[in-house]
Amino acid sequence: MNPAPSVIVFTVGSGAGYGLLAALGVLAAFGLLPPGPGFAVASFGLALGLVTAGLASSALHLGHPERAWRAFSQWRSSWLSREAVLAAATYPPALLLAFLSASGGSGAALAALGVLTACLAAATVVCTGMIYRSLKPIHAWANRLTVPGYLIIGAATGLTLAFAVLAAFRAPAAWGAGAAALAALAGGFLHKRAYWRFLDTTSGPATPESATGLGGIGRVRLIDPPHTGRNFVMREMGFVVARKHAEVLRRIALGAGFVVPAWAVAVGLGLGGDAAPWLGAAGALSALFGALVERWLFFAEARHAAMLYYGAASA
Amino acid sequence: MTSLPDTQPAKRLGLVIDLDTCVGCHACAVNCKEWNTGGHSAPLTDLDPYGADPRGVWFNRVHSFEAGEGERGRTVHFPRSCLHCDEPACVTVCPTGASYKRAEDGIVLVNPDTCIGCKLCSWACPYGAREYDEDEGVMKKCTLCIDRIYNETLPEAERVPACVSTCPAKARHFGDLADPASAVSRLVAERGGVDLMPELGYRPVNKYLPPRPRAGLAPAGDDRSPETTLSGFLGWVDRILSR
Numbered sequence: 001m002n003p004a005p006s007v008i009v010f011t012v013g014s015g016a017g018y019g020l021l022a023a024l025g026v027l028a029a030f031g032l033l034p035p036g037p038g039f040a041v042a043s044f045g046l047a048l049g050l051v052t053a054g055l056a057s058s059a060l061h062l063g064h065p066e067r068a069w070r071a072f073s074q075w076r077s078s079w080l081s082r083e084a085v086l087a088a089a090t091y092p093p094a095l096l097l098a099f100l101s102a103s104g105g106s107g108a109a110l111a112a113l114g115v116l117t118a119c120l121a122a123a124t125v126v127c128t129g130m131i132y133r134s135l136k137p138i139h140a141w142a143n144r145l146t147v148p149g150y151l152i153i154g155a156a157t158g159l160t161l162a163f164a165v166l167a168a169f170r171a172p173a174a175w176g177a178g179a180a181a182l183a184a185l186a187g188g189f190l191h192k193r194a195y196w197r198f199l200d201t202t203s204g205p206a207t208p209e210s211a212t213g214l215g216g217i218g219r220v221r222l223i224d225p226p227h228t229g230r231n232f233v234m235r236e237m238g239f240v241v242a243r244k245h246a247e248v249l250r251r252i253a254l255g256a257g258f259v260v261p262a263w264a265v266a267v268g269l270g271l272g273g274d275a276a277p278w279l280g281a282a283g284a285l286s287a288l289f290g291a292l293v294e295r296w297l298f299f300a301e302a303r304h305a306a307m308l309y310y311g312a313a314s315a
Numbered sequence: 316m317t318s319l320p321d322t323q324p325a326k327r328l329g330l331v332i333d334l335d336t337c338v339g340c341h342a343c344a345v346n347c348k349e350w351n352t353g354g355h356s357a358p359l360t361d362l363d364p365y366g367a368d369p370r371g372v373w374f375n376r377v378h379s380f381e382a383g384e385g386e387r388g389r390t391v392h393f394p395r396s397c398l399h400c401d402e403p404a405c406v407t408v409c410p411t412g413a414s415y416k417r418a419e420d421g422i423v424l425v426n427p428d429t430c431i432g433c434k435l436c437s438w439a440c441p442y443g444a445r446e447y448d449e450d451e452g453v454m455k456k457c458t459l460c461i462d463r464i465y466n467e468t469l470p471e472a473e474r475v476p477a478c479v480s481t482c483p484a485k486a487r488h489f490g491d492l493a494d495p496a497s498a499v500s501r502l503v504a505e506r507g508g509v510d511l512m513p514e515l516g517y518r519p520v521n522k523y524l525p526p527r528p529r530a531g532l533a534p535a536g537d538d539r540s541p542e543t544t545l546s547g548f549l550g551w552v553d554r555i556l557s558r
Contacts, residue, residue: 001438061433061434062431062432062433062452063430063431063432063433063434063447063449063451063452063453064430064431064432064452064453065431067411067429067430067431068431070410070411070412070413070429070431071410071411071431071433073410073411073412074317074318074409074410074411074412076317076318077317077318077319077406077407077408077409078317078407078408078409078410079408080408080410080433080435081410081411084410131408131435134404134408134439135404135408135438135439136404136439136441136515136516136517137438137439137440137441137515138438205514205515206441206512206514206515208380210511210512210513210514211441211511211512212380212382212391212393212511212523213334213509213510213511213523213525214334214380214382214389214391214525214526215382216525217382217383217387217388217389217391217525217526218382218383218384218387218388219382219383219384220380220381220382221380221381222378222379222380222381223379223380223381223390224339224378224379225378226341226344226376226377226378226395227376229368229369229370230368230370231370231371231373231376231446232370232372232437232446232447232449233437233443233446236434236437236438236447237437237438237443304438304441304443305441305512305515306440306441306442306443307443309376309378309393309395309442309443310378310443
């Protein structure tokens, strides 16, 4: 599949933003959110900024961005529409939570808003994952590893950001966020390893024989394509990354996405003090970069069944 | 509305494509382009048509495959277009309601006024049937020539999709596949018409008729030779006729 930069930036940015937002919601639910406007502006500003930048980036992918509002209408059938609805629905409680927290609020209202915000943020990321999970022609996506992948990488990037921001404000909750970030980063590392093993050892159910209905005669291969140029389907679904490049990129994704941030968070937790926010920020930047590489591969390594008509031997 | 019709459409209009008689001339693809660039989803935009990287929207593409090995090997020309599936994921994934399946005849269409050009429907189609119009920023696809098949200004004999009307080998048939007595349904039953990629569960309406077994070749797995079943003059006649 063609790794369109707008979609990669969208899913990584909004995933990290919702991860951070969910972390802030959980902290609010337990009454651990540092009070005061400074933290609220920095943390909620960062989270909603990432989410909003991601959503804006996704609109660039559209042929008619001015009609994007129509995407709120088909939540009964479409995961993309559900994602749009939930993304919009997350704003009011998140903004209200930020406002209450900035004005020094506490108690049941803050806790309830925290739970609501965290649930909506997580549900939005589940919808993002389900968009891909529900596409049966793409074996690399239509499997049960896809949704956990979106959740764990959103959590890993969001929690690393949460650690950095909490450490910058010397909040005691930085410990919890750091420990949770380490767990999510470890989970993400293991998840990607399992995902790539799945990708390398399995292929989709469709074959050139089933795609053409000619299996009764024997093995099927393309001898003449319909045209000599590359059409939309070939450019959109026919992107292929060289195997040796994929191997290098997988190592970069694991290293930058999980190993370096885990090291930075662990050292930050150990050193504390002035070093922790810097280490947290460096870890978060590395995690975001790694997630961009991971997401690029998520597209570039995915093969589409339609390419069976253009000479692919498997899908 | 991108939810599918609650009930099975009363009619399931579609195509039956005979891979035995298709000669791979591409006339169906060309006439499709010709008709539809002025039809319901007009225009079928071409970009850089005379330049180094020509590309454009077509609803019908003809691939040529080789199937089998040795003397059983066949070259099969394979026209591919929208199959107007009973379970069209291209419709249900649409976030805006621009993609829809008609309850009256099962035809899958795109409303170009509400399509946002997110391209998700093209990802959801395993058959590669949808093509994005970069110039107009909306998705386009085969309409089964709704502007011909219901067109009362055309003589009745011409109220078939452009691809069907132009096929010189009569390899393309149009009709109602929900009616078991229709000519297309009988053809599918007689010739063992198949679904493409049935394992993905899209339940395409269009059917493909596999090439007939070649005369003189025993069906796969049948290793009886005429010599062992007939001898003498009858055996000689059998061998001659079996060639």
